[in-house]
């Protein structure tokens with residue numbers, strides 16, 4: 001018995017002579033071809049979507065977009081790898097009709113069309129809506145931290161930048177002295193470094209000096225304490241990792257991403273309303289239920305959702321529920337009953353906490369309620385406060401927060417269901433290795449994340465319905 005052997009390498013016509021025969025009828029690459037061909041790239045703002053009358057013919061943006069969609073669907077993201085695959089991957093040879101753009105052209109396409117990729121995801125989601133893949137009733141929102149293209153050690157404070165600035169200034173000084181010295185010795189021995197070399201070095205150092213000064217100035221004008229040298233728009237996260245905060249809103253029917261965003265905020269407190277309203281817009285759903293974890297618990301965001309007709313389900317976080325910051329347990333705020341007719345709170349000790357005054361906190365006006373004399377002699381004080389008396393704060397949005405608490409109490413299963421809807425998205429993207437951005441700057445990582453979300457939705461859709469049905473739906477989109 002012999003091992004299996006392939007045919008002789010010198011044998012001719014090993015591959016089908018026609019490109020069309022390279023790709024199976026049910027290959028997803030055929031959908032990519034049909035989908036991108038059906039897009040109005042000019043309307044979406046893609047550059048070079050209209051040909052100039054003169055000059056060297058550029059690559060069709062449709063071909064480069066097909067290459068990126070195929071790459072992200074198959075875990076090929078870097079421009080150099082996409083170029084290599086375009087040479088040897090039969091599906092890409094079919095998709096690009098044997099054209100092989102170089103890596104710079106591929107990278108430039110992504111750079112020049114950053115803002116357009118979100119629109120591509122939107123168009124794909126419109127197709128999903130047409131196929132009734134969105135339930136448009138319940139949305140789960142979640143966020144994660146994806147690594148930026150910036151090592152944590154290359155993240156500097158103003159003090160470190162000032163030190164680097166001094167070093168650069170010292171080196172510029174040295175080179176200027178050498179230039180003067182060269183002038184003096186012009187007629188004597190050959191100088192260590194040529195005039196040209198020194199001028200080039202001084203110019204590069206001056207450029208770096210300007211950059212450091214700019215960063216020190218930027219840091220002085222913002223609340224940020226550090227800046228990334230490789231990607232100044234990335235942020236140092238609580239975990240010690242440098243990255244961006246990525247957000248998704250996922251529809252509960254088939255766990256497809258409806259809305260995605262990348263922000264610089266270290267937490268999710270300001271993301272509930274923008275994400276929920278983004279999903280509402282894309283789904284054209286006047287009423288929507290939205291569930292998120294306690295990290296999204298913000299009175300102003302909850303109230304903004306309510307004003308937009310969105311019912312939010314967010315469990316209260318530790319501090320909002322009134323628990324002690326230490327280890328001890330104290331009565332949560334929910335144990336205090338608000339009396340709207342008397343504008344006061346009733347505490348677990350049966351006392352009335354009256355309105356005392358207003359103060360600005362985190363940009364919001366909040367009203368303080370307390371009853372210091374009653375607390376002084378109260379037997380429950382140990383369970384109620386670590387201070388001399390208990391204070392209860394009420395913001396203007398408190399009524400919306402109370403309605404939210406009622407909803408969460410009535411439907412606790414929705415809060416549990418959140419995990420099953422949304423966490424699969426981040427699990428998958430991490431498994432694909434998409435939790436590290438390859439590009440730098442907020443606009444660039446937003447483009448990358450839109451492509452990642454498109455790949456996720458496309459992969460999931462292909463599991464739900466046949467390629468034939470998907471392609472048919474494109475043809476009826478018009």
Ligand code: SF4
Nearest residue numbers: 347349375378381384
């Ligand atoms: S400590 Fe004050 S607020 Fe707390 S139960 Fe006693 S009286 Fe009420």
